[in-house]
Amino acid sequence: ILNVEQSPQSLHVQEGDSTNFTCSFPSSNFYALHWYRWETAKSPEALFVMTLNGDEKKKGRISATLNTKEGYSYLYIKGSQPEDSATYLCAFVRNQGGKLIFGQGTELSVKP
C-alpha cells in the first residue's frame, strides 16, 4: 500500500497571504512526484512533475520543492488570490511510471 499524505486537509486564507502545503510519500523506489490543481466542476490540471532530489519548480506565484530522501514535497503560493481557490493534489510514482497514486488533497479557499 502506497501512502501519500497531504496536509493540511483544508486552508482558509485572506487575499495577499502566502501559504504552503505538504505532501509526504514513501522515500523508497522514488520515480516522480506530481502536483495538480483541481478547480470545482473541472478536471485536475498538472502544475509540476518533479523527478530529482532537490528539484525546485516555479510557475508564476506557485513554486514547489522536493526532498526524495526524506519523502516530502512542499507547494508554495505567494500572495494568494481568490482565483487560486482550488484543491491541490500531489501524486507519487514508484519505480518506472504508469501507476500514479494521489493524496487526498489540500482544499485552499482565498477570501477577497
Added chain:
Amino acid sequence: NAGVTQTPKFQVLKTGQSMTLQCAQDMNHEYMSWYRQDPGMGLRLIHYSVGAGITDQGEVPNGYNVSRSTTEDFPLRLLSAAPSQTSVYFCASSEKIRDRGLGYTFGSGTRLTVV
C-alpha cells in the same frame, strides 16, 4: 486536438446492469489510467495501462475490467453495477517520458449513479 475524451458525461444504471465507460485520447500517450472520485476519498486508481496490450490493477479494481487494444482507447467496464460504484470517474493519459514534465491530462469525467 481534443485531448482526453470521456463518454458519456452522465449515466444512471440499475443495480446489476453492465456498461462501458469510454475513454479516448489523440495525443499518442502510452500511459492511461482510470480513477474514481468519492467525497473525502480523493482520486483512487482503478486500473492503468502502460501501453497497448498491457493493463494492471490499481487500488480499487474489484468490479471493473479494462482492456487496451489500441494506444488511443482505454474503456472501463462495469460488470454488474452496484450502488457502491456510484462515483465520478476520470480517465487520464500521459507520455512515457517522465522528464518532459507534462504530467497527466484528464478527461472531463463521467458521473455515474447506480440505483
